[in-house]
Amino acid sequence: KNQVEQSPQSLIILEGKNCTLQCNYTVSPFSNLRWYKQDTGRGPVSLTIMTFSENTKSNGRYTATLDADTKQSSLHITASQLSDSASYICVVRMIYNQGGKLIFGQGTELSVKP
Amino acid sequence: DTAVSQTPKYLVTQMGNDKSIKCEQNLGHDTMYWYKQDSKKFLKIMFSYNNKELIINETVPNRFSPKSPDKAHLNLHINSLELGDSAVYFCASSQGAGPSYEQYFGPGTRLTVT
Numbered sequence: 001k002n003q004v005e006q007s008p009q010s011l012i013i014l015e016g017k018n019c020t021l022q023c024n025y026t027v028s029p030f031s032n033l034r035w036y037k038q039d040t041g042r043g044p045v046s047l048t049i050m051t052f053s054e055n056t057k058s059n060g061r062y063t064a065t066l067d068a069d070t071k072q073s074s075l076h077i078t079a080s081q082l083s084d085s086a087s088y089i090c091v092v093r094m095i096y097n098q099g100g101k102l103i104f105g106q107g108t109e110l111s112v113k114p
Numbered sequence: 115d116t117a118v119s120q121t122p123k124y125l126v127t128q129m130g131n132d133k134s135i136k137c138e139q140n141l142g143h144d145t146m147y148w149y150k151q152d153s154k155k156f157l158k159i160m161f162s163y164n165n166k167e168l169i170i171n172e173t174v175p176n177r178f179s180p181k182s183p184d185k186a187h188l189n190l191h192i193n194s195l196e197l198g199d200s201a202v203y204f205c206a207s208s209q210g211a212g213p214s215y216e217q218y219f220g221p222g223t224r225l226t227v228t
Contacts, residue, residue, distance in 0.1 A: 031213040043204050043219025087155065093213055100213050101170055104157040
């Protein structure tokens with residue numbers, strides 16, 4: 001079954017601290033993996049995208065890693081800010097019908113406290 | 115200058131009613147999508163249109179009928195609403211249907227069926 005599982009479900013950290021979010025997937029055939037940020041009441045916004053051959057991708061304070069062998073990805077947030085409070089969703093693109101379809105994880109709810 | 119817009123943002127209605135949600139994108143994209151986000155926060159694809167043609171139609175009750183009058187619009191009509199239809203519905207668009215194209219999400223429509 002094509003699934004994306006994320007951990008932890010929720011996380012509270014202090015402003016300025018680092019954190020790492022985890023994603024395991026069983027999606028096949030694999031096309032690419034994205035991390036999205038979803039603010040409360042808003043639609044998801046893409047942070048990074050990685051294909052099979054990419055191990056690391058950075059976007060400012062966000063760094064994503066991908067291990068295609070173990071089917072694991074992580075999102076590391078450095079020097080967290082209050083505005084980082086959001087849900088972070090791991091999304092794997094599955095090759096399917098004219099381009100593919102997205103399989104979403106449940107998300108990790110991150111809360112950054114002052 | 116909103117990229118992907120949806121109306122209404124909130125919709126409260128009674129069981130058995132018929133309702134529509136509208137989506138418009140001003141990005142010049144060829145592909146549009148409808149997603150459902152359930153109470154557990156999982157986003158699942160419902161439909162995808164490329165150049166006004168249906169390319170993805172997941173296992174969705176036929177009470178749900180998408181309509182794409184032109185490439186910039188993808189509306190979702192729901193007949194005989196049920197309690198289980200309560201969710202947040204997201205519209206999205208991408209330049210094409212291929213795997214490298216990022217999907218841009220609208221703000222969501224929270225549907226509550228009572």
